[in-house]
Amino acid sequence: MEYTSLLDTSLDLNANPLRFLDEAPSKEMESNFIGLGKKTTVKEEANVLVEELNRVSAENKKLTEMLTVLCENYNSLRTQLTDYMSKNPGIEHSASKKRKSESIVTNNNGTNGHSESSSSDEDFCKKPREEHIKAKISRVYVRTEASDTSLVVKDGYQWRKYGQKVTRDNPSPRAYFKCSFAPSCSVKKKVQRSVEDQSILVATYEGEHNHPHPAKLGATPSSNHCLTLGSVPCSASISSTGPTITLDLTKPNPNNDAKTSSRKSDSSPEFQQFLVEQMASSLAKDPSFKTALAAAISGEMLQHNRN
DNA sequence: CGAGTTTGACCTGCGC
DNA sequence: GCGCAGGTCAAACTCG
Numbered sequence: 445m446e447y448t449s450l451l452d453t454s455l456d457l458n459a460n461p462l463r464f465l466d467e468a469p470s471k472e473m474e475s476n477f478i479g480l481g482k483k484t485t486v487k488e489e490a491n492v493l494v495e496e497l498n499r500v501s502a503e504n505k506k507l508t509e510m511l512t513v514l515c516e517n518y519n520s521l522r523t524q525l526t527d528y529m530s531k532n533p534g535i536e537h538s539a540s541k542k543r544k545s546e547s548i549v550t551n552n553n554g555t556n557g558h559s560e561s562s563s564s565d566e567d568f569c570k571k572p573r574e575e576h577i578k579a580k581i582s583r584v585y586v587r588t589e590a591s592d593t594s595l596v597v598k599d600g601y602q603w604r605k606y607g608q609k610v611t612r613d614n615p616s617p618r619a620y621f622k623c624s625f626a627p628s629c630s631v632k633k634k635v636q637r638s639v640e641d642q643s644i645l646v647a648t649y650e651g652e653h654n655h656p657h658p659a660k661l662g663a664t665p666s667s668n669h670c671l672t673l674g675s676v677p678c679s680a681s682i683s684s685t686g687p688t689i690t691l692d693l694t695k696p697n698p699n700n701d702a703k704t705s706s707r708k709s710d711s712s713p714e715f716q717q718f719l720v721e722q723m724a725s726s727l728a729k730d731p732s733f734k735t736a737l738a739a740a741i742s743g744e745m746l747q748h749n750r751n
Numbered sequence: 752c753g754a755g756t757t758t759g760a761c762c763t764g765c766g767c
Numbered sequence: 768g769c770g771c772a773g774g775t776c777a778a779a780c781t782c783g
Contacts, residue, residue, distance in 0.1 A: 605756055607775060620774070624755085634774095 584647045585638070595619040595635040597647040603633055614639050626655040 586597050595608075595617070604624035610617045616637035623631040631651040638644040 604754085606777095608757075609773065609775095612772065618773085 582649045584649070586645045586647065587643055588645055595637075595645065597633070597635055597645055599647070601625055601631075601653065611636070616642065623653060625653075629654050 584597065584599070601623055602625040603621035605619055605621050607620040608617050609620070614636055618634055618636040621633040621635065623629040623633075631649065631653050633650070634648040636646050638646050
């Protein structure tokens with residue numbers, strides 16, 4: 445089902461905030477070199493830039509609020525579903541009980557597979573009796589420097605490493621972590637580099653945290669990490685209890701700074717269009733975003749039906 | 752000194 | 768039953 449066909453998801457994103465770094469300095473330089481008589485133009489330009497920045501910040505805030513609402517709706521629907529499942533245990537048995545090792549779903553475009561959270565919901569239905577033992581499995585893909593050998597995925601939680609193993613199908617070692625934030629929390633995490641792309645860390649989460657996200661309790665900003673959705677970077681934090689993604693498009697991407705400052709063509713309308721398309725397709729491809737969106741829509745529809 | 756990491760040994764499940 | 772591979776344990780070690 446294509447959700448984008450149901451409602452207008454165009455958010456009028458200012459997808460190229462980097463143009464501040466890209467265009468503005470060069471223009472400023474130009475005017476500085478042309479002559480001192482252009483001081484007022486520089487000031488005007490600065491004002492325009494400040495206004496633009498304010499506008500983008502407001503837009504970012506709006507987007508953040510929208511995503512928060514989406515995630516809240518998702519969580520409430522999820523809770524409803526959990527309640528419903530526990531009250532009607534018979535329903536789940538319609539699904540196949542057979543389960544081999546969890547299959548890794550690869551998406552169609554041939555890039556790294558991304559099956560984050562998708563298996564967990566299936567598992568929830570397929571093996572209700574195992575649910576309490578292996579409650580939830582989700583995967584998170586994090587792009588890192590290929591030279592970075594540490595198997596650290598900063599997700600805001602506190603992890604204690606308890607083992608490392610080299611597996612047969614992957615030359616890079618797999619690290620095993622347990623949540624150490626709360627002694628009663630039994631969530632585990634496995635981190636291993638992707639076979640296809642050594643710069644991608646695959647973090648597999650098992651179970652659900654029975655405590656609030658440390659980041660929400662005033663943790664450091666390091667709880668956020670840079671995820672790459674397609675080619676569009678964004679600052680994001682992901683918890684296994686629910687997707688919490690904060691897009692901050694006003695932040696320049698440190699990885700691209702050098703590139704953008706040296707590539708004048710990045711500020712072209714074609715490139716902006718390309719960025720918008722990339723972002724849209726990335727969001728459309730992201731199963732967790734789709735899930736959250738679908739949950740939000742169905743939640744709204746349910747509320748409508750009740751009223 | 753306590754918390755976290757490393758690493759070899761051990762346990763367990765699965766296929767043959 | 769055996770062997771293999773993944774997962775876990777725990778002692779030694781490191782670091783702040």
